[in-house]
Amino acid sequence: MKTTFIRTAALAAVLAVTLGSGAAQASSAPKPPMQDWTFKQSGLRIAGLNIMTGIDIFVHFDKAQLKRGFQVFKEVCNSCHSLDLIAYRNLSALGYTEDEIKEIAAEYEVLAGPDDEGEVLDEDGEFLVRPALPADRFNAPFPNPQAAMASNAGALPPDLSLITKARFNGPDYLYALLTGYEEETPEGYEAIPEDKSWNHWFPGHAISMAPPLYDEAVEYEDGTPATLDQHARDVTAFLSWAAEPELEERASLGLKVVGFLIIFSVLLFALKKQIWRDLH
């Protein structure tokens, strides 16, 4: 009895601390407004873990939106950010054919060295490169982090593979960040250094990423209006898929499990009736 009490108290204390730290993290920056996403999970979060609930069986990615988001990533974000956990061949999930993926990969170059003699540079002193293959990852646009920082006023553009998971309310934050720039520091806020931009949602407001998106930053192949808002939504959807490509499989597995449990319960109930029939 006593040990149960102590255990319950300890568990409550741990929960209070984890939930409390989540709240503290959230309050240090303004909370981004909630958006409607087709892939939005019902948000039952316990100690940082996303617990899928019955409602989540309807979550899905809109493939057309993912393709548009990929276009934005490829044409805009990928000139500074890598996507280390996604290989070109993973794009088959978006509906690209094998040939299309080969073509996309071939637009990129990856380091080819060292060669058979152990050389990493060619005769002109340039790095040995080859066209990328479907199995290669969306590589960093810079040869190393120092080069990335040198071209970005000392700030490192982070890898975006898990960005929607690495930030509190990831997709809402990302959308807010991409649409939350102001040309001038608004009244009532401290001035920021010249080489930074003012963003409403970035902690501290001074961000080293100049506004990457604007109306018509990318021309969509499917004719969707190319507004800043649309670009931000689409690239957020794409990066949410990149962070959790197995989301839909998990949701449909959930549906099968729930279906199985219902049928199994009916069978068990019928069996129980059968066994107890004579005794009632």
Ligand code: HEC
């Ligand atoms: C010209 C280079 C450049 C481009 C293009 C660019 N970024 Fe960035 N990005 C940066 C840099 C530099 C940082 C680091 C900012 C800092 O720490 O102040 C950054 C940071 C970020 C962050 C992290 C913010 C945080 O909370 O720490 C996200 C998310 C992000 N970028 C998304 C994007 C997306 C999405 C695109 C494409 C639409 C994009 N970026 C295009 C340079 C770029």
